[in-house]
Amino acid sequence: MKHDLLHLTIEGLLSRWPFTQQLLVDRGHENLIDSPEAALSGTLEGPFLAELDEFISGMEEFLGTNEQKVSEVTIRGGRTKDGSDETVRELTIRVGEVVCIVGPTGSGKSRLLADIEWVARGDTPTGRHVLVNGEVPGDKWRFSTEYKLVAQLSQNMNFVMDLTVQEFLALHAESRQAGDPEQKIQRIWNWANELAGESFTLDTPVTSLSGGQSRALMIADTAVLSASPVVLIDEIENAGIDRQQALEILIKEEKIVLMATHDPILALMGDRRVVIANGGMTQVIEPSDRERENLDELRAIDTRMMGLRHRLRQGERLDTI
Amino acid sequence: MRFVTVSGPPSSGKTAVILKTLEHIRSTGKKVGVVKFDCLSTDDDELFRKHGVAVRKGLAGALCPDHYFVSNVEECVQWGLAEGLDVLISESAGLCNRCSPHIREVLAVCVIDNLSGIGTPKKIGPMLKAADIVVITKGDIVSQAEREVFAARVHGVNTKARVLHVNGITGQGSYELSTVWTEGRDTATVEGLRLRFSMPAALCSYCLGETRIGSDFQMGNVRKIDLDLPTGVKTDGGPQELGPMPGTDGGGS
Ligand SMILES: Nc1nc2c(ncn2[C@@H]2O[C@H](COP(=O)(O)OP(=O)(O)O)[C@@H](O)[C@H]2O)c(=O)[nH]1
Numbered sequence: 339m340k341h342d343l344l345h346l347t348i349e350g351l352l353s354r355w356p357f358t359q360q361l362l363v364d365r366g367h368e369n370l371i372d373s374p375e376a377a378l379s380g381t382l383e384g385p386f387l388a389e390l391d392e393f394i395s396g397m398e399e400f401l402g403t404n405e406q407k408v409s410e411v412t413i414r415g416g417r418t419k420d421g422s423d424e425t426v427r428e429l430t431i432r433v434g435e436v437v438c439i440v441g442p443t444g445s446g447k448s449r450l451l452a453d454i455e456w457v458a459r460g461d462t463p464t465g466r467h468v469l470v471n472g473e474v475p476g477d478k479w480r481f482s483t484e485y486k487l488v489a490q491l492s493q494n495m496n497f498v499m500d501l502t503v504q505e506f507l508a509l510h511a512e513s514r515q516a517g518d519p520e521q522k523i524q525r526i527w528n529w530a531n532e533l534a535g536e537s538f539t540l541d542t543p544v545t546s547l548s549g550g551q552s553r554a555l556m557i558a559d560t561a562v563l564s565a566s567p568v569v570l571i572d573e574i575e576n577a578g579i580d581r582q583q584a585l586e587i588l589i590k591e592e593k594i595v596l597m598a599t600h601d602p603i604l605a606l607m608g609d610r611r612v613v614i615a616n617g618g619m620t621q622v623i624e625p626s627d628r629e630r631e632n633l634d635e636l637r638a639i640d641t642r643m644m645g646l647r648h649r650l651r652q653g654e655r656l657d658t659i
Numbered sequence: 660m661r662f663v664t665v666s667g668p669p670s671s672g673k674t675a676v677i678l679k680t681l682e683h684i685r686s687t688g689k690k691v692g693v694v695k696f697d698c699l700s701t702d703d704d705e706l707f708r709k710h711g712v713a714v715r716k717g718l719a720g721a722l723c724p725d726h727y728f729v730s731n732v733e734e735c736v737q738w739g740l741a742e743g744l745d746v747l748i749s750e751s752a753g754l755c756n757r758c759s760p761h762i763r764e765v766l767a768v769c770v771i772d773n774l775s776g777i778g779t780p781k782k783i784g785p786m787l788k789a790a791d792i793v794v795i796t797k798g799d800i801v802s803q804a805e806r807e808v809f810a811a812r813v814h815g816v817n818t819k820a821r822v823l824h825v826n827g828i829t830g831q832g833s834y835e836l837s838t839v840w841t842e843g844r845d846t847a848t849v850e851g852l853r854l855r856f857s858m859p860a861a862l863c864s865y866c867l868g869e870t871r872i873g874s875d876f877q878m879g880n881v882r883k884i885d886l887d888l889p890t891g892v893k894t895d896g897g898p899q900e901l902g903p904m905p906g907t908d909g910g911g912s
């Protein structure tokens with residue numbers, strides 16, 4: 339047995355590993371919860387104790403107890419589609435950075451992201467290697483539910499659960515066994531409201547949120563509650579959400595942000611951008627001062643477009659713009 | 660020949676995942692085939708054929724589909740060998756969630772989808788519990804939070820399985836799955852191997868074609884729901900109960 343269960347009481351068990359309560363209930367031992375001073379050794383049978391022991395190990399691994407935080411991810415270049423060496427040989431992305439990925443459709447953006455997600459070890463079609471904190475990572479990043487390296491946010495995602503915002507966030511917090519769930523739920527909700535502009539309450543059903551509100555909630559939730567250190571964003575539509583602030587929230591929560599986008603504003607908001615062509619990373623571009631200046635102008639254009647959209651919605655004509 | 664049993668609830672994405680995954684295996688020059696098990700009818704065989712995958716189907720008809728599976732699985736393996744396949748997949752839908760086609764020493768995959776609801780992992784029993792690999796599909800439709808909650812529920816039922824997320828439509832994740840399908844050991848026969856879970860003793864008069872309702876027509880392994888009816892309501896003393904269904908024989912190896 340990996341855990342010293344025999345010397346524990348029910349109370350001791352539940353205070354040390356609160357998640358074991360569910361297993362007790364599932365196996366018909368809920369009556370024990372009412373006798374906290376009972377010793378495990380006298381009360382539970384050997385096979386169940388063994389199961390409990392294994393369950394605790396599994397949950398500890400799942401919850402990432404005692405795990406080192408991911409601070410950077412490195413991609414070592416492999417081959418392009420025609421078998422030649424990828425131009426970019428090494429790219430390290432650190433926590434708090436926003437890196438955009440640009441390139442034509444079919445150029446290999448998805449494969450790059452998949453290589454990161456699968457923590458490639460030279461065993462994918464590109465031959466790339468992905469390191470976590472500078473080291474070759476173990477299998478857990480590939481197969482365990484908890485150590486998923488990449489969380490994904492994309493346009494076509496919906497909420498499908500029939501729950502209020504409060505219940506939904508509580509469920510997510512519970513499944514992550516997150517400490518201080520109340521505070522986390524508040525934080526997510528506050529942020530989501532700031533991002534969305536149009537506010538919603540905690541007892542709104544998630545399925546009745548507007549598109550902007552849903553995205554805002556997904557981003558804030560992923561920032562605070564997702565276990566994955568890398569967040570991949572597949573475009574953020576410029577409607578109903580403050581995109582600059584969305585990125586800032588993810589950075590504040592120490593995420594590594596990857597963004598597949600062709601939106602000039604988003605691309606220039608990134609710290610760097612990686613160009614993909616013919617299956618390989620061809621360049622890593624840092625926005626120049628000129629580009630950063632242009633960002634202001636692009637934002638002005640954007641604001642103007644949004645104003646026009648608003649006028650259309652109000653039934654106005656656009657004879658003058 | 661690699662043999663992989665793939666199971667999962669209807670419409671969870673088994674066929675889609677198998678097709679995408681076999682494409683990668685085929686592109687390395689390997690020969691692949693599928694045996695599809697179903698109850699009354701299936702169009703999956705046409706789909707596999709259209710994609711150039713050797714396929715055979717078995718329809719259980721009036722028989723319990725899982726019992727039908729076990730009774731035919733050795734023949735299927737021999738068919739795969741005769742066809743010269745490098746990889747043989749069996750696809751079967753878990754229909755009553757009580758059984759699973761998983762065999763000890765044969766790679767067992769359960770396909771389950773994010774849309775099926777977070778209560779599903781707990782409900783589907785041995786198919787999921789005894790699997791080596793759990794493939795979760797339809798992640799493209801739901802939020803990151805729901806994916807994480809769902810995966811946590813899967814983990815709660817089967818802490819040992821390797822969990823992969825695959826999109827049956829775009830194929831995202833299927834390359835990774837293909838590498839897992841091709842590692843491991845070869846199967847030359849399943850003769851003498853054992854199921855991971857015993858199948859239920861479903862032997863009552865209705866198994867034999869009885870259609871009439873009433874205690875006079877119920878024979879064999881019949882069990883009554885305890886409805887706690889008020890006294891005075893006629894209860895059925897009727898048939899003899901043969902006890903609970905047999906449980907697991909020890910689960911995964
Ligand atoms: N959006 C989405 N649809 C999927 C995915 N996987 C499968 N499907 C669809 O789900 C339906 C059922 O899939 P199928 O493979 O026939 O399920 P099976 O009954 O388990 O074999 C089909 O319409 C598939 O196209 C997925 O990852 N995402």
Ligand SMILES: [Mg+2]
Pocket residue numbers: 673674675703750
């Ligand atoms: Mg099918």
